[in-house]
Amino acid sequence: MIASIFIVISSLVIIISIVIFNGATSLSIEMVTQTASGGFYLGKGGGILNAILGSLFLALPATGLAYLISIGIAMYLQRDFSHHGVSGFVRLSLDILWGIPSIVYGIFCLTIMIALGIGESLLFGIIALTLLEIPIITRSIDESIKMVPHGLKEGAYSLGSTKFETATKVVRKQAMPGILAGVLLGLGRGIGDAASILFTAGFSDRIPTSLFDSTAALPTTIYHIFQMPYPSVQQKAYAAAFVLLIIVLSISIISRTLSKKSTKYVIK
Amino acid sequence: MDKRKFRDIICTKLMLIVTIFVSILFFLIFFSLLNGSSLILGEYPITDLLFSSVWKPRGGEFGLFAVIIGTLIVTGFSLLIAVPISLLSAVYIVEYAPKRIRRMVRPFIDVLAGVPSVVYGLCAYIVLVPLVRDFIAPYFGVTASAGTCVFTASLTLSVMVFPIIISLSVESFSAVPYELKEASLSVGATKWETVRKVIFRASAPGILSAILLGFGRAFGETIAVNMVIGNQAVIPSSIFNQGQTLASLIASSYHELMSIPRLESALMFVALVLFIVVLIFNLLGVLILRRTKRRWSF
Numbered sequence: 001m002i003a004s005i006f007i008v009i010s011s012l013v014i015i016i017s018i019v020i021f022n023g024a025t026s027l028s029i030e031m032v033t034q035t036a037s038g039g040f041y042l043g044k045g046g047g048i049l050n051a052i053l054g055s056l057f058l059a060l061p062a063t064g065l066a067y068l069i070s071i072g073i074a075m076y077l078q079r080d081f082s083h084h085g086v087s088g089f090v091r092l093s094l095d096i097l098w099g100i101p102s103i104v105y106g107i108f109c110l111t112i113m114i115a116l117g118i119g120e121s122l123l124f125g126i127i128a129l130t131l132l133e134i135p136i137i138t139r140s141i142d143e144s145i146k147m148v149p150h151g152l153k154e155g156a157y158s159l160g161s162t163k164f165e166t167a168t169k170v171v172r173k174q175a176m177p178g179i180l181a182g183v184l185l186g187l188g189r190g191i192g193d194a195a196s197i198l199f200t201a202g203f204s205d206r207i208p209t210s211l212f213d214s215t216a217a218l219p220t221t222i223y224h225i226f227q228m229p230y231p232s233v234q235q236k237a238y239a240a241a242f243v244l245l246i247i248v249l250s251i252s253i254i255s256r257t258l259s260k261k262s263t264k265y266v267i268k
Numbered sequence: 269m270d271k272r273k274f275r276d277i278i279c280t281k282l283m284l285i286v287t288i289f290v291s292i293l294f295f296l297i298f299f300s301l302l303n304g305s306s307l308i309l310g311e312y313p314i315t316d317l318l319f320s321s322v323w324k325p326r327g328g329e330f331g332l333f334a335v336i337i338g339t340l341i342v343t344g345f346s347l348l349i350a351v352p353i354s355l356l357s358a359v360y361i362v363e364y365a366p367k368r369i370r371r372m373v374r375p376f377i378d379v380l381a382g383v384p385s386v387v388y389g390l391c392a393y394i395v396l397v398p399l400v401r402d403f404i405a406p407y408f409g410v411t412a413s414a415g416t417c418v419f420t421a422s423l424t425l426s427v428m429v430f431p432i433i434i435s436l437s438v439e440s441f442s443a444v445p446y447e448l449k450e451a452s453l454s455v456g457a458t459k460w461e462t463v464r465k466v467i468f469r470a471s472a473p474g475i476l477s478a479i480l481l482g483f484g485r486a487f488g489e490t491i492a493v494n495m496v497i498g499n500q501a502v503i504p505s506s507i508f509n510q511g512q513t514l515a516s517l518i519a520s521s522y523h524e525l526m527s528i529p530r531l532e533s534a535l536m537f538v539a540l541v542l543f544i545v546v547l548i549f550n551l552l553g554v555l556i557l558r559r560t561k562r563r564w565s566f
Contacts, residue, residue: 001364004356005373008434011427012380015391022394069286076283092554093291099481099550100297100543101488103515107539108297111304114532134290162276185382192384195490195515198522219386223491226390241387252382256375 016245023242026235032243036205036216048240050207051221055244057122057208058201058217059191062129066137066190067183069130074141075167080153091142098135103195105131110199120202120214128196133186140185144178145171152267174266177259184255188248194219218244294547301543304536311530317537323501323517325524330534332541334503338511341504342418342493343486346425350486351479353426354433359463361434362441381431389495392424397496405508413508416498421513424492429482436481440474440560441467473560480553484546490515514542 034047073094077087109128118124148171156166172179194217202214203224216224218240225237308317312330320331361370393416400423401415444467452462468475498510499520512520518535525531 001356001360004353005360005365007353008357008380008430009373009376011430012376012383014395015383015387018391018394019387069290072283072286073290076280076287081280081283082287090287090291093294095554096294096547096550097290099484099488099546099553100294101484101490101515101546103488103490103518104297104301104539104543104546107304107518107536108300110532111300111536114304131293138290162272164276164279165272188382192382192386194384194386195519198491198519199525219384219491222386222390223495226393226495237390241390244384245387248382248384249379252379 019238019241019245022235022238023245025238027239027242031236031239035207036221048218048221048236048243050205051216051218051240052243053207054122054201054204054215055191055217055219055247057215058125058129058197059187062126062190063133063137063183063187065126065130066133066186069134070137070141070182070186071172071179073134073138074145075171077142078145078167078171079150080163080166094135094138094142098139101195102128102132102193103198106196106199109196113200118212120200121212122201122208122215123211125197125201125215125217126211128200129190129193132193132196133190136189137182137186140182141175141179144175144182147178148174176262176265180262181255181259184251184258188251188255191251192219192244192248194223198223218247297543298540301536301540305533305540307533308530308537317534318541321503323512325521325528325531325534328530330530330537332514332538334501335512335514335517335538336541337503338418338497338501339487339513339515341507342421342425342497342511342513343483345419345422345507346429346486347479347483349422350426350429350433350482354430354478354482355437355475357430358434358437358441359467361438363459363463363467377431377434380427381435385428385489385492386495388424388428389492392420392427392492392496396420396423400508408508410506410508414498414510416496416510417508418497418504418511419507421493421497421511422507424496425486425489428489428492429486432485433478433482436478437471437475440471440478443474444470471560473556477553477557477560480549480556484550484553487549488515488542488546490519494519514538 031047032052033049035050036048073090076082077090105128109124113119113124152170152174153166156170161169197217198220201217201220203216203220204214205216208215222237222240222244225233225240228234308330317330317332318336319333320329321333322329322331323335361373365373397415397420400417400420401413404419405411405413448466448470449462452466457465493513494516497512497516499512499516500510501512501517504511518538521531521535
């Protein structure tokens with residue numbers, strides 16, 4: 001038993017130390033402040049700024065959108081709004097969506113793109129990530145909303161507030177730690193996912209200027225660099241992985257501290 | 269009508285709309301993938317697609333059998349490695365570990381769940397590939413292994429599945445009522461006997477659903493597998509040979525997508541197969557978990 005927990009923990013330690021060790025040696029100022037230039041994939045200069053910004057442009061709007069949709073769904077799943085059978089069915093479909101591989105979301109968006117005649121674009125990258133994040137965020141918000149005591153809501157109703165006001169002003173505040181944790185969990189998943197944006201956001205060396213530009217992101221950049229046959233180029237993948245891992249780890253740390261902080265507004 | 273009530277009605281309707289959207293989303297995905305693959309399904313019979321093992325898009329052959337076999341081997345092998353290790357870890361966390369260690373381990377597992385798959389792939393490529401090529405494969409008498417093989421992919425996947433199985437089974441182990449354990453210990457069973465005969469048995473459905481959800485994750489993993497499996501759409505003759513999985517096949521066809529006719533439709537068919545299999549297994553997992561919750565509501 002101790003051996004198996006040791007395997008689990010050490011695999012994480014190995015992953016983090018490899019990325020930090022290899023990434024820190026190949027990371028330089030120009031890697032994070034320049035976009036990829038023509039010879040970047042052959043071992044010449046340039047950096048991954050386009051990928052870092054691309055990742056943010058993809059994941060932040062996607063998380064925002066997914067949050068808006070998720071909070072609507074999670075609020076609607078309360079007893080106050082929906083019938084027991086309805087919420088059971090919606091929860092079941094969310095559970096199923098949660099397990100769908102991200103590549104399937106990517107291909108699904110590809111079918112829409114083909115139908116509409118739109119090429120690889122930032123817009124559809126955002127849509128694919130939004131779909132991917134909705135079940136993750138909704139489940140987490142739903143769990144924390146379930147914990148909100150019914151008496152609290154009744155108190156709000158008895159003062160004459162509407163259902164919507166109760167949901168946004170009382171339930172949302174009470175469930176804040178769970179909502180924050182869910183959103184940041186979704187953001188972490190979205191920023192690290194490559195399979196869903198491989199076909200939808202495409203790849204580019206420039207910083208996207210409109211919603212219909214194709215764009216690079218950190219995970220897809222790592223994937224593309226990795227496929228180059230030159231070891232000197234592959235070193236750059238570690239730099240990108242280092243940046244990605246730092247982002248993901250800091251999201252996880254922020255999530256912990258924020259949800260601790262926001263607990264002080266929760267009425268126990 | 270006053271403004272507050274009006275806003276209440278509008279927003280409630282909006283919430284209803286997004287809820288409906290999400291509940292029909294998987295029908296939407298299913299039918300659009302089906303529609304996308306209708307082109308290939310119209311030209312080749314479905315048995316040909318599933319049971320012919322020649323995948324040569326350039327020659328117009330789209331047999332998925334070798335890839336399906338590869339997927340099953342990789343997924344099965346990764347679960348074979350991951351399940352015992354994760355279950356033992358989960359038991360240790362719930363039953364044996366001192367409180368201090370328990371509190372330390374939890375964040376580690378959360379972080380492990382959050383590591384992007386492309387990072388897993390990269391690390392597997394730098395650590396596992398040379399390890400398998402230079403040590404593990406020769407140890408089993410295979411000298412010609414390239415290191416990028418089915419076995420490496422399974423190892424990578426098993427690490428990715430750890431956090432899912434561990435966190436779900438920790439949940440179901442902690443739900444076993446304390447009286448059951450006490451009763452077992454009081455009749456003289458040792459701690460391990462209690463774990464084996466009471467805790468494992470009482471939370472068997474929970475474990476099963478954890479494994480099924482882990483299966484879904486391993487089955488659909490794309491990028492990490494793609495980086496270490498070697499990407500040859502042939503039936504691997506040993507686990508140290510190169511292979512291919514369904515999800516990874518989609519990603520590796522990325523560069524050829526526009527140049528080969530019907531490939532797009534074939535990939536949508538692959539996605540449809542993935543979708544259906546994962547759907548079935550997740551549905552099973554979720555339903556089992558729900559049943560348990562009803563049965564064990566002490």
